[in-house]
Amino acid sequence: MDEKKIKKQLFRIAVLIISVSIAVSALVLTAFSYVVRQAHDSDHIQMKTETEEYESRILKQIDKNIQFLTSLAKAFEVNDITASMELIEKNISATNKTNSFVSMAYLSVDGSGLINSIEYGTKWKITLDDCDEYARTAIEKSFKGEDAVSKMFDSEIFDGKLFIYSVPVYRSGEIIGALAASDTLEIFEDIVNGNTVLDGQGYIHLLDSGGNFLVRSEHTIVKEDISSIFEGPYLSEKTQEKARAAIANRESMYGEFEYKGKKCHFYLAPIDLNGWYLFCANSMWGQALSFSRSVVILGVFLFFVLLAMFALLYYGYYRFRKNSALLIRFAYYDGVTGADNTLRFDQKTEEITKKQKDYCIAALNIHNFKCINDIFGTADGDRVLRFIKTKIEQSLKPDEFFCRDSADLFYIFLLDTDEAVLSERISSVIHDVREVTQHAVYSYEVSMYSGLSIRGTREQALVALQSIKHNLQTDIAFYDYSLHEMVRKKSDIESHMQLALQKNEFRLFLQSKRDLKTGKITGAEALVRWRLPDGSYRYPGEFIPLFESNGFSVKLDMYMVEQVCIQLRKWTDAGITPLPISVNQSKRLFANGNYPEEIEKIVRKYNISPSLITLEILEDIATSDTEQINHQINTLRKIGFRISMDDFGSGYSSLNMLYSLKIDELKLDRGFMRRVAGVDEERRKIILKQIISFAKKLGITTVAEGIETEEDRDNMAALSCDYGQGYFFDKPTEAEEFSRLYILK
Ligand code: C2E
Numbered sequence: 001m002d003e004k005k006i007k008k009q010l011f012r013i014a015v016l017i018i019s020v021s022i023a024v025s026a027l028v029l030t031a032f033s034y035v036v037r038q039a040h041d042s043d044h045i046q047m048k049t050e051t052e053e054y055e056s057r058i059l060k061q062i063d064k065n066i067q068f069l070t071s072l073a074k075a076f077e078v079n080d081i082t083a084s085m086e087l088i089e090k091n092i093s094a095t096n097k098t099n100s101f102v103s104m105a106y107l108s109v110d111g112s113g114l115i116n117s118i119e120y121g122t123k124w125k126i127t128l129d130d131c132d133e134y135a136r137t138a139i140e141k142s143f144k145g146e147d148a149v150s151k152m153f154d155s156e157i158f159d160g161k162l163f164i165y166s167v168p169v170y171r172s173g174e175i176i177g178a179l180a181a182s183d184t185l186e187i188f189e190d191i192v193n194g195n196t197v198l199d200g201q202g203y204i205h206l207l208d209s210g211g212n213f214l215v216r217s218e219h220t221i222v223k224e225d226i227s228s229i230f231e232g233p234y235l236s237e238k239t240q241e242k243a244r245a246a247i248a249n250r251e252s253m254y255g256e257f258e259y260k261g262k263k264c265h266f267y268l269a270p271i272d273l274n275g276w277y278l279f280c281a282n283s284m285w286g287q288a289l290s291f292s293r294s295v296v297i298l299g300v301f302l303f304f305v306l307l308a309m310f311a312l313l314y315y316g317y318y319r320f321r322k323n324s325a326l327l328i329r330f331a332y333y334d335g336v337t338g339a340d341n342t343l344r345f346d347q348k349t350e351e352i353t354k355k356q357k358d359y360c361i362a363a364l365n366i367h368n369f370k371c372i373n374d375i376f377g378t379a380d381g382d383r384v385l386r387f388i389k390t391k392i393e394q395s396l397k398p399d400e401f402f403c404r405d406s407a408d409l410f411y412i413f414l415l416d417t418d419e420a421v422l423s424e425r426i427s428s429v430i431h432d433v434r435e436v437t438q439h440a441v442y443s444y445e446v447s448m449y450s451g452l453s454i455r456g457t458r459e460q461a462l463v464a465l466q467s468i469k470h471n472l473q474t475d476i477a478f479y480d481y482s483l484h485e486m487v488r489k490k491s492d493i494e495s496h497m498q499l500a501l502q503k504n505e506f507r508l509f510l511q512s513k514r515d516l517k518t519g520k521i522t523g524a525e526a527l528v529r530w531r532l533p534d535g536s537y538r539y540p541g542e543f544i545p546l547f548e549s550n551g552f553s554v555k556l557d558m559y560m561v562e563q564v565c566i567q568l569r570k571w572t573d574a575g576i577t578p579l580p581i582s583v584n585q586s587k588r589l590f591a592n593g594n595y596p597e598e599i600e601k602i603v604r605k606y607n608i609s610p611s612l613i614t615l616e617i618l619e620d621i622a623t624s625d626t627e628q629i630n631h632q633i634n635t636l637r638k639i640g641f642r643i644s645m646d647d648f649g650s651g652y653s654s655l656n657m658l659y660s661l662k663i664d665e666l667k668l669d670r671g672f673m674r675r676v677a678g679v680d681e682e683r684r685k686i687i688l689k690q691i692i693s694f695a696k697k698l699g700i701t702t703v704a705e706g707i708e709t710e711e712d713r714d715n716m717a718a719l720s721c722d723y724g725q726g727y728f729f730d731k732p733t734e735a736e737e738f739s740r741l742y743i744l745k
């Protein structure tokens with residue numbers, strides 16, 4: 001995943017979290033407001049139900065009273081009481097004593113009549129005009145055959161407000177008058193005050209058509225003495241307006257008023273009587289929780305929670321981005337030089353190679369970077385790496401890029417495919433690095449080498465690089481399949497060498513060393529062969545250079561010394577005078593101060609005389625610390641080993657070497673032999689002769705390698721070379737076979 005993708009994902013996560021938070025908040029708010037609305041609605045329904053219940057009770061009471069009067073009027077008709085006013089008075093005053101009416105009256109259709117009240121007795125000869133206007137209206141309705149209930153009026157005979165019921169009185173089916181009874185509002189008070197509503201939290205008042213209280217509950221919420229719902233500051237102007245409109249249209253309405261900071265609900269409903277209204281108020285709403293306020297509080301709370309969540313989210317997002325930036329740095333960049341790392345390099349390569357098919361990948365490495373770290377310290381080593389990074393950077397064209405893998409390994413993606421151009425570009429980087437480090441910074445020449453793979457992979461570039469790892473002559477190598485095979489084989493060898501040693505796959509082969517004059521065997525050279533499980537052999541040229549570079553030669557050489565000792569012991573035990581054997585010893589052994597002791601231990605273990613063993617060293621050993629090498633050689637010689645200088649003349653041999661190193665034998669490289677047979681034969685013969693005679697003077701015996709023909713043998717014998725070794729005499733043979741052929745015969 002690259003940086004862009006991580007950022008995109010981060011953004012998505014943030015959006016998701018924010019959306020979810022908003023959704024959750026909205027959900028909670030919706031749910032809460034739903035609950036509140038439900039509570040609100042059920043509050044309304046309850047008020048309405050209770051109000052309707054009260055209305056029906058009031059109407060029932062009025063109906064009862066009307067029924068009573070109607071029955072009485074019927075009795076008048078049946079008993080023909082209306083013929084005499086006295087009889088009427090007698091009946092009314094008797095009846096009035098048994099009911100709760102304030103007064104009862106009879107008026108005949110001509111407008112004359114009488115009225116009886118318990119308090120004042122009977123008033124005879126009243127007229128319709130003596131009655132209050134509202135009472136008159138009701139009575140006149142009854143003259144027309146209606147049952148009627150009047151509006152409230154101030155009574156002249158009674159201190160307070162009254163209303164009347166009135167019913168028609170018939171004789172022989174004709175209306176002859178009206179029977180009326182007056183009543184106070186107390187009958188409603190019983191009803192309205194009788195039971196509290198809404199579980200004791202609500203109250204019902206009876207209002208007239210002007211919103212004035214006709215009956216006001218004793219337990220009213222608003223304690224102040226007011227005569228109308230519109231009085232005082234309780235109903236807001238808007239609510240008052242709505243209430244007036246509702247009253248004018250005889251409609252019911254829900255509303256709110258506030259009393260002492262408490263919100264209360266009310267329900268105003270017309271009743272089917274005189275344009276009156278019932279006003280139901282509910283204090284519970286405000287008292288219980290002041291729901292709407294709670295909604296606001298919850299809303300504010302949620303808002304702050306949301307705000308805190310956003311803040312947290314932002315902080316988290318910020319930290320995450322910061323950390324991810326750091327992670328991205330760790331994931332994609334090299335901490336030492338700041339260059340990309342291989343992960344990033346591979347990503348870029350993958351991306352660019354989708355379109356761009358002409359490219360080359362170069363691997364660049366320093367020869368012996370370890371030395372720089374060892375000599376100058378890792379801080380300087382890192383400085384060198386940063387310097388190289390800058391140099392590579394400067395050499396790049398647009399769209400080219402590079403990375404540092406581990407240690408001193410860099411990879412460069414180049415947009416060229418021509419070998420000459422590529423060589424030129426890489427050489428210029430190598431040259432620049434060498435120049436600057438040599439003169440200015442370290443006075444240590446940092447030399448680099450590079451492997452390139454055109455249209456290939458990083459791995460192939462590395463294979464090309466490894467193919468010239470120890471080759472100081474070549475700076476640049478291009479990948480091809482044979483290189484791949486070579487590297488594959490190399491890794492195969494390295495992964496099997498330890499096990500092969502344990503399984504005795506390294507076999508001792510012997511090649512005889514002959515006296516050039518007599519042809520007699522005077523010794524043998526131990527040469528290793530790696531016998532693979534399938535019976536085939538690997539030759540030293542395939543693995544010895546590798547073992548020398550990876551250090552395994554130390555183990556193998558000691559193993560071979562032991563194999564030689566075992567062979568010598570076998571011969572000795574068989575009663576045969578053992579043949580001296582030469583063993584090849586790699587340079588690395590000499591770096592170990594205990595080497596002479598260790599090899600002596602092996603020889604002693606098999607009770608073999610060290611004089612039977614010649615240790616062959618290569619001439620390049622002289623390039624190491626001569627003093628230390630000489631010290632080791634002297635120790636070895638003191639123990640009794642003989643020392644031979646192998647392949648003399650193949651490299652940078654010098655006669656000086658014969659002075660400086662105390663050796664017993666000089667093996668002339670077979671290259672001499674080939675050259676001897678060549679064009680400048682005479683000159684070479686002179687040189688060879690000089691070397692041989694020089695060695696002789698120093699008491700060093702000489703061995704000619706690579707005697708392949710009789711002529712070779714004769715030539716070398718003529719030059720006074722002591723011994724010879726080569727295919728002319730025999731090929732290296734498995735030790736047992738060698739014994740059978742030459743020793744045990
Ligand atoms: P060397 O020590 O110079 O051994 C002589 C090499 O020349 C041997 O190759 C041998 O087979 C080959 N040879 C002998 N006579 C002739 C001839 O007439 N013509 C030609 N063309 N070649 C001839 P080999 O066995 O392949 O070994 C190669 C080198 O590997 C050896 O060169 C030696 O340096 C190294 N080596 C072999 N065994 C060991 C070992 O056990 N330890 C170490 N460190 N190096 C070993």
Ligand code: MG
Pocket residue numbers: 525584616646
């Ligand atoms: Mg040798």
Ligand code: MG
Pocket residue numbers: 646647667669705
């Ligand atoms: Mg040799």
